Amino acid sequence: MPELPEVEVTRRQIAPLLVGRRISDVVTTAPSYFFLTPPARLRARLRGRSVRRLERLGKYLIARLDSGERLLLHLGMTGQLFGAGAASVRLLASTRGAALTPERQRDRFGPDAHTHLRLAFADGGPDVLFRDARKFGKVQVLAEGERSPRLERLGVDALEATGEQLCAASRRRRVPIKTLLLDQSVLAGVGNIYADEALHLARIQPLRPAHRLDRAECRRLARALVKVLRRSIATGGSSISDYVRPDGTDGAYQDERHVYGRTGESCRRCGTRIRRVVIGQRSSHYCPRCQR
């Protein structure tokens, strides 16, 4: 599931396939709530445009177009961006050898019923595809100067988290600290995996009321969060369930998890069995001994 690290890894890999290329054709599926901008309008706005740069804010990707418009992309739960065609297959070969058969390559890099957006380019190079089986992802074009409540609502990007800021945000919130971490208006980019991992690293129990954390704990938590996120980016993100990098390879951070999805397994630090509780309709994983 794409959280900040997976979105950042996607940004880095997909930027070379997007930036500086003129879009010649846009193919979409039928209108659905995946399209915040209706498909017909999306096609009209994107055709002939080129991407100046690709930025990330929290879990959003923002493509700045030469028209001054912005293309917002959110991967939701199962969204994937990847390049189709020869170049991406070549990229695949360089990172994974001959691991995939031509059939598997077609499966992974070809459009299917879940490919909701496909961009073709005037240079004739590889298309860029946005696939999302569950349609929790989002696509939207913002006109030049158009405000976006979605973006404006976001808090500070989680890579920039500080203890002071976390402390200030926690002060009047009577929710579990885990819930606060998932609140995108507080910290943009944190999802279930990294919230659990950061809490473990900071040795803070996820059910602790946010406003009860002291300054030192907030500082520890902010540091832990940044450390976990950076490390995940460096290792290519977490390939749990659906996520693969745009080039089709798995990330490696799932191998470094301490708690997420490890219910009943022993804590890597103290050996105690990892416990699972549901907080705000989300499963949360923690070590009852390390995290109090």
Next chain:
DNA sequence: AGACTAACCTGAAAGC
């Protein structure tokens, strides 16, 4: 305003 819940969607895994 803050807290809580339901809904959106579909594939994988578990249960029977």
Next chain:
DNA sequence: TGCTTTCAGGTTAGTC
């Protein structure tokens, strides 16, 4: 084996 149920979770809209 095959059908049914449960689960996964990012985000928003709606309710209290």
